[in-house]
Amino acid sequence: MNLPISYNQRRTLLVIWLTASVLILLAWWQMFALVSASRVRELTSIERDLANLTRVSQEHANRTLRSADQVIRFVQSRYLEIGTKLDLKALTEKGVIDTEIFNQVGIIDANGIYVLANLPITGRLNLSDREHFKVHVAADTGDLFVSKPVLGRASGKWSMQLSRRITRPNGEFAGVVVVSIDPGYFTRFYNELNLGSQGLAALYGLDGIARARTIGDQEVFGANASTSIMFERLARQELFGSFIGRSVVDDVERMYYFRKVPQYPLVVTAGRDMEDLLANHRRARDALGLQAALVTMLILTLATALTRHLLRIRSIMAARQFAQLQVQDRTEQLNAIFTMSPDGFVSFDRERRVKYVNPAFSHMTARGDVRLIGLDEHDFSAWLAQRCEPGASFSGISALRAQVTSGKPDARQLIEISNNGKRTLQIGLRCSESSTVSQILYFRDVTHETEVDQMKSEFLSTAAHELRTPMASIFGFSEVLLNQELDIATQREFLGIIYDQSQRIASILDELLDLARIEARKGKDFRNTRICLQTLAADLVKSFKVPTGRSLPELVLPEQALYVMADGSKLRQVILNVLSNAYKYSPAGGPVIFQIDTMDGTGPVPRVWMHITDQGIGMTPEQQSRMCERFYRADASGKIPGTGLGMSIVKEIITLHRGELAISSAVGVGTRVSLCLPC
Amino acid sequence: MKTILVVDDHVDIRRLFSITLGKEFNILEAEDGDSALEAVRHHHPQLVFLDVMMPGKMNGLQVLDSIKGNPLTQDILVAMVTARGQAADSDDACQRGADAYFIKPFSPLQVLAWTRSKLS
Numbered sequence: 057m058n059l060p061i062s063y064n065q066r067r068t069l070l071v072i073w074l075t076a077s078v079l080i081l082l083a084w085w086q087m088f089a090l091v092s093a094s095r096v097r098e099l100t101s102i103e104r105d106l107a108n109l110t111r112v113s114q115e116h117a118n119r120t121l122r123s124a125d126q127v128i129r130f131v132q133s134r135y136l137e138i139g140t141k142l143d144l145k146a147l148t149e150k151g152v153i154d155t156e157i158f159n160q161v162g163i164i165d166a167n168g169i170y171v172l173a174n175l176p177i178t179g180r181l182n183l184s185d186r187e188h189f190k191v192h193v194a195a196d197t198g199d200l201f202v203s204k205p206v207l208g209r210a211s212g213k214w215s216m217q218l219s220r221r222i223t224r225p226n227g228e229f230a231g232v233v234v235v236s237i238d239p240g241y242f243t244r245f246y247n248e249l250n251l252g253s254q255g256l257a258a259l260y261g262l263d264g265i266a267r268a269r270t271i272g273d274q275e276v277f278g279a280n281a282s283t284s285i286m287f288e289r290l291a292r293q294e295l296f297g298s299f300i301g302r303s304v305v306d307d308v309e310r311m312y313y314f315r316k317v318p319q320y321p322l323v324v325t326a327g328r329d330m331e332d333l334l335a336n337h338r339r340a341r342d343a344l345g346l347q348a349a350l351v352t353m354l355i356l357t358l359a360t361a362l363t364r365h366l367l368r369i370r371s372i373m374a375a376r377q378f379a380q381l382q383v384q385d386r387t388e389q390l391n392a393i394f395t396m397s398p399d400g401f402v403s404f405d406r407e408r409r410v411k412y413v414n415p416a417f418s419h420m421t422a423r424g425d426v427r428l429i430g431l432d433e434h435d436f437s438a439w440l441a442q443r444c445e446p447g448a449s450f451s452g453i454s455a456l457r458a459q460v461t462s463g464k465p466d467a468r469q470l471i472e473i474s475n476n477g478k479r480t481l482q483i484g485l486r487c488s489e490s491s492t493v494s495q496i497l498y499f500r501d502v503t504h505e506t507e508v509d510q511m512k513s514e515f516l517s518t519a520a521h522e523l524r525t526p527m528a529s530i531f532g533f534s535e536v537l538l539n540q541e542l543d544i545a546t547q548r549e550f551l552g553i554i555y556d557q558s559q560r561i562a563s564i565l566d567e568l569l570d571l572a573r574i575e576a577r578k579g580k581d582f583r584n585t586r587i588c589l590q591t592l593a594a595d596l597v598k599s600f601k602v603p604t605g606r607s608l609p610e611l612v613l614p615e616q617a618l619y620v621m622a623d624g625s626k627l628r629q630v631i632l633n634v635l636s637n638a639y640k641y642s643p644a645g646g647p648v649i650f651q652i653d654t655m656d657g658t659g660p661v662p663r664v665w666m667h668i669t670d671q672g673i674g675m676t677p678e679q680q681s682r683m684c685e686r687f688y689r690a691d692a693s694g695k696i697p698g699t700g701l702g703m704s705i706v707k708e709i710i711t712l713h714r715g716e717l718a719i720s721s722a723v724g725v726g727t728r729v730s731l732c733l734p735c
Numbered sequence: 736m737k738t739i740l741v742v743d744d745h746v747d748i749r750r751l752f753s754i755t756l757g758k759e760f761n762i763l764e765a766e767d768g769d770s771a772l773e774a775v776r777h778h779h780p781q782l783v784f785l786d787v788m789m790p791g792k793m794n795g796l797q798v799l800d801s802i803k804g805n806p807l808t809q810d811i812l813v814a815m816v817t818a819r820g821q822a823a824d825s826d827d828a829c830q831r832g833a834d835a836y837f838i839k840p841f842s843p844l845q846v847l848a849w850t851r852s853k854l855s
Contacts, residue, residue: 517819517821520818520820521788521817521818521819522818523818524818524820524838524839524840525745525748525818525839527839527840528748528751528818528839528840528841529745529747529748529751529840530840531840531841531842532748532751532755532840532841532842532843533747533751535842535843535844536751536754536755536843539843539844540754546754550754553747553750557747
């Protein structure tokens with residue numbers, strides 16, 4: 057079954073998923089923190105390496121240039137002293153000039169002709185178009201000029217020229233001292249440091265042109281990187297620094313470190329391919345990512361499992377709650393049944409002590425304040441037996457149980473209790489195997505049923521008696537007639553008796569059937585119509601057969617016509633029965649008066665009273681009270697004919713018309729029968 | 736001639752007894768318990784035919800008790816004549832000392848035969 061999720065459950069779910077989300081965020085945040093820390097560490101380490109490298113490189117370049125410049129200054133000075141007699145080859149061979157770091161050293165005269173060299177000069181070599189010559193012709197800066205790498209015409213190798221102007225003491229331009237250096241010399245030693253296949257080591261002039269540039273084991277000279285951010289920063293007087301960026305030469309992303317070579321318009325730089333140097337970092341990052349993903353999955357799995365567990369608990373709780381509600385519902389139903397039942401119930405616990413007594417039981421046994429709960433069955437039986445009438449006492453629960461266990465599951469016992477008159481109770485017992493109840497006693501008040509049974513039996517007995525009496529006359533007199541010689545007068549007398557008694561039997565049977573029909577149908581076959589009482593009374597009186605010598609009933613009627621809703625023939629029967637009694641029970645004569653009152657509007661329903669009054673023998677109060685009993689005869693002498701059923705029929709019909717019957721009578725004065733009907 | 740008292744509230748029944756037994760016995764009639772006991776005291780009949788259900792203060796069984804309970808009258812034969820035909824009723828009457836129990840309708844010839852057998 058589905059129950060809505062409660063506020064608490066929703067809150068718990070929210071806490072679970074919020075915690076899960078926070079944990080996942082933390083895991084990923086930690087992962088990113090570790091990754092970026094690792095990257096920073098890696099880059100810092102690389103940057104430090106590159107800084108050291110460029111420091112070495114800077115010193116190397118500086119030293120190389122200083123050495124070369126010393127040689128240049130030495131040659132410059134010697135040339136000024138001795139001119140072309142200067143034997144550079146001899147100086148080289150003697151070791152005065154150290155040629156380890158450069159290819160050759162030579163002098164270009166004022167005309168641009170390469171006049172002296174430590175290596176043999178083949179032919180007349182005019183170098184006047186070369187930059188390293190031209191800059192000194194143009195101006196005397198006093199600085200060492202470092203040329204762009206060029207493919208040497210003399211050596212056939214890439215070389216970089218370092219040159220100084222030779223100026224005579226009178227300021228005249230005397231030529232240029234040139235030293236050719238292998239540009240690779242500045243960068244080649246990097247190769248022994250593993251900078252990776254895309255690692256870079258370079259020496260740039262401040263003009264942006266690479267004097268030497270080595271990538272991996274490839275040497276490239278003369279590349280133009282003047283647009284690199286490095287030169288902007290050098291222009292801002294930053295003498296060293298690092299940056300990450302794409303190379304303007306080969307578009308490879310690297311971390312660079314640069315250092316200005318002091319006193320020379322040169323900058324050394326080293327770079328490492330980001331791709332390469334971050335490979336380790338990427339592996340670490342991927343591993344951390346995998347870990348974070350695993351942690352995320354773990355957290356999600358846990359949160360899902362918790363949610364499912366919670367929902368399952370909720371479902372179990374809901375089922376339990378539903379079951380509890382059902383039990384509660386059933387208990388309430390049973391309580392209502394036991395409380396409201398007109399039948400009495402007494403339940404006993406497993407020790408056969410009274411556990412529960414319902415109100416009906418207390419009421420039917422007039423328990424009063426007696427405390428029964430906790431009594432054992434023996435004491436309870438004794439208590440109940442004590443309340444019984446002597447002739448119909450309770451035989452005890454054990455006797456009832458013996459009957460039940462011997463195969464009479466619906467064994468019953470009738471007892472009589474004196475409680476506001478005599479009550480007849482039927483007791484049944486039901487044994488139970490339940491864990492809390494051992495047996496239940498069941499009490500039903502059958503007083504009414506018993507009385508009805510008794511009344512039926514008495515009625516049958518009375519009816520039989522009433523039929524047997526005329527039957528005795530018929531049977532007896534006919535037997536006498538058949539067996540005795542009788543004179544004609546006696547025969548006629550006996551036949552008259554037989555005839556009268558036969559008629560009596562027929563009348564009794566007719567009236568009994570009439571009464572039974574009225575009772576059975578309870579007025580359902582009445583054909584009610586609007587009847588004018590004055591008209592009905594006048595008609596009845598007109599056709600009424602009065603006994604010989606008696607006068608017709610006197611009518612006393614109101615002027616205003618009165619109407620009732622009634623079955624005409626039944627109402628006629630009622631009035632005829634009463635009128636006929638009035639004549640029969642006033643054998644001494646006297647008037648019979650039939651009076652109808654004006655309408656009585658005092659009650660909730662307007663009604664009309666009719667009175668039939670005689671001046672006959674009258675009745676005692678006891679006779680009046682029994683007058684409507686079946687077969688009751690106020691005259692028991694048999695002198696006044698009748699079945700004893702007429703007034704029973706009157707009573708039934710009037711009652712079924714929701715009317716009333718009242719008698720007022722006095723012995724020797726007469727009787728007044730009053731009938732009331734609603735208008 | 737022996738005297739028989741017939742007690743019944745119905746005149747026709749009393750008439751039936753007198754026509755049946757009148758030729759051989761002296762018949763007295765009473766219509767209720769009181770007059771029956773009075774007749775018993777005055778005439779001391781040999782036999783009483785006694786109806787059970789009668790109007791008045793005493794019913795037939797009370798009259799029976801009175802006759803059989805009185806040493807002066809307990810020798811009088813009493814035959815109950817009644818419309819109450821159940822075995823319990825006849826047993827009750829016999830226990831109270833009734834000598835016979837006739838159920839209405841009865842046969843006058845049988846009543847005559849029984850009376851002759853008892854009184855002759």
